[in-house]
Amino acid sequence: MNDRIEFRFSGSGGQGLILAGIILADAAAIYEDKNAVQTQSYGPEARGGSSKSEVIVSDSPIEYPKATKVDYMVALTQESFNKYIDDVKETGIVIADKELVTDFSKARGKLYVIDMVKSAREELGKVLGLNIIALGVLVEISGIVSHESIKNALIKRVPSGFEDYNKKAIEIGFKLGKEIKNNN
């Protein structure tokens, strides 16, 4: 494993990006005994505004806790795509939602545009859970943790009564991730 892998979830406040980051860090740190640090950055507003949640995973101790050379970025709004893409490595991968991000003039790295909102609407019946679908895509594409680890971390962190809904959401993410991997 590469010594330091940087993940960034970006979008707007309220989309659940911080939770997605926590679940990823939990899966890596607790269920796979790697080193992981999760940080976040958001504005003073409770909803809206640009927000990001970052996870660093490494086999060595992690000193600087924020991402500066991003290996994997998820963008769930146009504003966050534009604002946070500059730190993505040349070899990095950017996962954007097809409906929420439409202008790719600032794109860097390898771009995967995926129908996550559409899949949520069609398969879950609502867009709630978009963060978990994106997490599933990210895990599938990066292979950073196993399906089992991420599912264990997911179940621990979501509200009781919503376990099945979220399990379904992460499976959708795995499937979308696999499709895009096979097509590239």
Next chain:
Amino acid sequence: MAKNIKLMQGNEAIAEGAIIAGCNFFAGYPITPSSEIAELLSSKLPKTGGVFLQMEDEISALGAVLGAALGGAKAITASSGPGISLKQEHIGYASMSEIPCVIVNVMRGGPSTGLPTLPAQSDIMQAKWGTHGDHAIIAIVPSSVNESLYETIRAFNLSIKYRTPVLILTDEIIGHMREKVVVPDKSDVDIIDVKLPDVPPEEYNPYNYTSGAVTPLAPMGEGYRYHVTGLIHGETGFPSQKTETIKNAQNWLIDKIYKNIEDIEKFDEFQTEDADILVVAYGSTSRSTRQAVMMARTAGIKAGMFRPITIWPFPEKQISNLSKRIKKILVPEMNMGQIILEIQRNACESQVYGLNVVTGEPITPDQIYAKIKEIAES
């Protein structure tokens, strides 16, 4: 026994550490980026027989904490810059009347309401000088989530041992970041408990300025009757304006901390043995510094780091000794230059450089490395 390892936030680690230390009272008023400490203690304390109080403001919150501590509680409050400004009045009262308490400041950008969600290290001097009058204070700056937990336990211990307010200074980065923590069992850590005086009530004086030993604070309700005031007082606790008493009381407040500095101080050194450039960094900035020092070493520059964990009282002797052999010292801080003043004062034989970043963003390893390189080439 299997280790209890959890992924948790810095603020959560402080709440966890407080409970392990035996904290049974919190009063506060929520403020970003410290609110999770209040939130978590509001659910933890009632389950362990403790009390959680949300007060009408920050001043009353520390007032309630001091009242609880006088009643024998291990008490804590948490806030951020704007709230800590309000608490200054009672920090002075706690110093003067020697009431143990722990005060957490999860630093954010200031002055005033400043930057609620963004980090800074700009309350370092406020921690020492925020309240008026001569007094000494203990302040601790953890640099990780794990350290936040253990240093909170140490903060409670020091507050009781020296009957003093102890400040824990973290920042938005440490407070909100999540990483692995080894949660200890209560039996695995040293905990200093509130003790009854070893004399009967009729022989008890709540203060002693000359023996050199700290008198235990008798919890109210145990039969020990004494006076508590913010006025200069004699050893019985009653106000006094006798010159001898004033002198003894004022000296005591400083001496009880500074004469025990070796017990209170705590620091960490990284590759300082053969260093040509010393970087003095604390809190979240020390994480970037450690990485920058490794980058410098890879590039053949002999850099090292000194990291105060107890920042007040300041480790003057260590800096002075290091300055005898390391002639270039860099002090990166997320403020306009605060601890650098202490370095300049103590490292008289070295050239001291600052790196001050006040953008609401943490200082990166690249920024520190660039400065180390610049200094090395100068």
